[in-house]
Amino acid sequence: MANVQPPKKKLQILFHAMDGTGHLNACVGMAEALIKRGHSVLFLVNAAFKGQFSKYGFEELTLERAKKEGEDKGKGKGGNGPSEEQVNPVKAFAKMILKSGMLNDKTPLERVKEMAEKRAKGDDKDQEFIKSLYESTVDFNPQIKRAIEERKPDLFILDHFLIPPCLPESGVPWLYLFSGNPIAIYGSKDLPPFTTGYPTDSDRALWDEFLSYKNSMGDSFHKYQQKLYEHFGYEATEEDFPKKDGGIFPQCKYGYVYGYPKELDYQDLIPIPEKFIGMDAFCRETKPAEPFKLPEGFAKEGEKLIFFSLGSMGSVDVELVKRVTSILSSKTPYKTIVSKGPLADEYELPERCWGEGFLPQTQILPLVDLVITHGGNNTVTETFSFGKPQIVLPLFGDQYDNAQRLTEKGFGRRLETYKFKDQELVDAVEALINDQKLKERLEAAAKRIAADRSKEVACMKIEAVAEKYAK
Template identity: 30%
Template sequence: MATIAFFPEAAYGPALNSVGIAQACEALGHKATFITAGDMAGTYAEYGFPEHIVTMAPPMGADELAQYWQTFINGHIPNFNKTPYEQVGTYVRDCWDAIVDTAVWAQKDLPRVLDAVKPDLICVDNVILFPAIKHYGKPWVRIISCSENEIPDPDIPPHLSGCAEGDKPGFAAFEAHFNAVIGPIHARFNDFLRENGEEPYPLGQFFEASPYLNILLYPEAVRFRRREPLDPGRFQYLEGSVRQDKPYVVPAFAANAGKPLIYVSFGSLGSGDTPVLKRLIAALGAMPVRALVNVGAYIDEYEAPPPNVVLGKWFPQPSVIPQVDAVIHHGGNNTFTECLYFGKPAIIMPYVWDGHDNAQRVDETGHGIKMHRASWSPDALAHNVHRLLTDEAMAARLAKASAAMQAAHGPSTAARRLDALLNGTPA
């Protein structure tokens, strides 16, 4: 039995993808444990895994930390309506600045945590290098839980760009703008790398591929065609990483019994945009459907919903999505891959980060529909919901994707590759 440490980014998408892989590792007899920032404490314990807290920010109380992130998101809500190109100078810039700070702070404490955990293998799901991981002396694996374009290629859109697959002029424009805006932040990160015995990265790069193994969660149905194929010895594609979660019983609705069921979630960050969610709730209230709507921690800001809508602070998505007919979401990679895994059509209304890439990809491959998160009419939304429920060609594509993903079972594939790496055997 080996100890496998998972170190996901402090966000629910990477966190819960790693839970799925950790569950499969334990099924093979290994011990999985989690290294986490303090604001995600309890997330992994809920699934029965040990947690080890690493300091990744200046010390704050729980209330102060919650207020910090609420202020951060509320301050950026006006930027959610901007294009991916426009967001580089606002949300994306501020995020990268904060991400570099987390790496700097983690370097102060991560060696202590690794010495306490004593892992035989470390799996890190983040967009930035933590030098302590490389220096620990054990194999480390990079997990890419967002769009596969985190590993760049000349023929695929740049990460975070939301570009169409063939839009080469768009690729060039986005990359030039990104590098110009992020340049000072990247220079600060390179100084940090030099201070910790690492070679600086080329402009725009904040992480590297692992020499041991890299796990990409993007499924075959939406995968890009690369000019330079990835070495299967070092790069393992999964068909998603859907975790086992607690059962969910669909509640009785006061109206529209037996009508199609829609699930709506903008994730933990997007739930802060209550005006858009309230518009969605009102629009769905006028349709011949039922709807489960995840409003996160902001549930007290809502009045009684229409009788065909049920609100919740949180839903166990892998147990909910199989029971619904369609999904409306923000394009986070968990919900994106779960919809494909269960063969459910989706409207993606992206607001930031890789949601733009996932929305574009689901639309151009015919597995769902991309819509602007705020610039829509109730009629347009109703038209697209109807299309999700009636488009037979889309349903056939989703059924094919679902069958392939469920047959492959990504977490088990990842666990087998990790087991082979630990044992020095062929995968």
């Protein structure tokens, strides 16, 4: 049992995250724990997400995007109302991913190699993502600066690829909350490169080959961070940028916050630095006013259930969702709950499958016996916290790393998302959903997580950072 002590002081904490469901949900989970300890939390959020945090009891301050050329107030291009990016940034970003061609059967090495070759030819379309983050940060930075000046926070928590220049300029201590697989922020040469999904004991020549292409990508993040500092006249030092050896995530001298279960974390391979504040999962806990209920008659008592989610980004690949649900419906005896994602209204589910665009994941996980997921960090860690086995169909980013770690630790199975045969999925479902020894291991892990109260312990460490650097 963890030795949790009450806070010495009530803190004022500001949160700011980039526009992505995974980023925002991780911050919600962290903020819930801090509020339970009596601290005040203010979310600085894109105006398009207005109300998404107040429903959990959080105070919000909305950040407005500047009008684009040719747009009137309250109107999008051509005067036909707000643009989709303004109204639903998650859906707009998901569509951008679909349009970009990111969702394909290429390996991480093939993708990064192709990207490097295109850049060598002057094609920088892959930089659209970081460019869009730069543009939104240009809009938001003055508003964040004003919030810092008015609220005078004790601490700022950031989950973003770019640092708003007003943050280091303010002198307020801040922590970098990372809502992905921690390989990315450890920066250890004794771990496979981030996003490769390579086994931890794989040939290091593969690691070097990947990095020879990947390092050039870090230059883009460094370039736009530099451009951001110059735009606002902030004189940056080396520690205000990602690491030079291809790093894409900000450095933070105060520390990092991340969520990853001890059973999956990498302490068996590297020492975890003291400034890294870890917990088993950010796992959201606040229950909505109306508890989740399955449709009447969908599942009978004692029936085994599957939960299938490719996340808000991955679920835009409607053909993949259709294929997986078709196999589950026609070739397994189990019923499946499906998180359909932002394009939910564009397709129907087959028999013995039910779902909606967005579902309260943490309320569904206790009801099911198996989870099929894209491997997003929140889904992986939340599922693990509830003691459920996982089949992972990674699509991009750290999803490959999560899929591999679950597989090599014996808590799940990784399939090749666009190459698996129908029977491979069926076999994986039957193997995991009926593995009693695995069920016992996962239940033991879930009990350990509940007893350790790692999120509360992390709060104590966060409070210590604020105390150490208090003005």
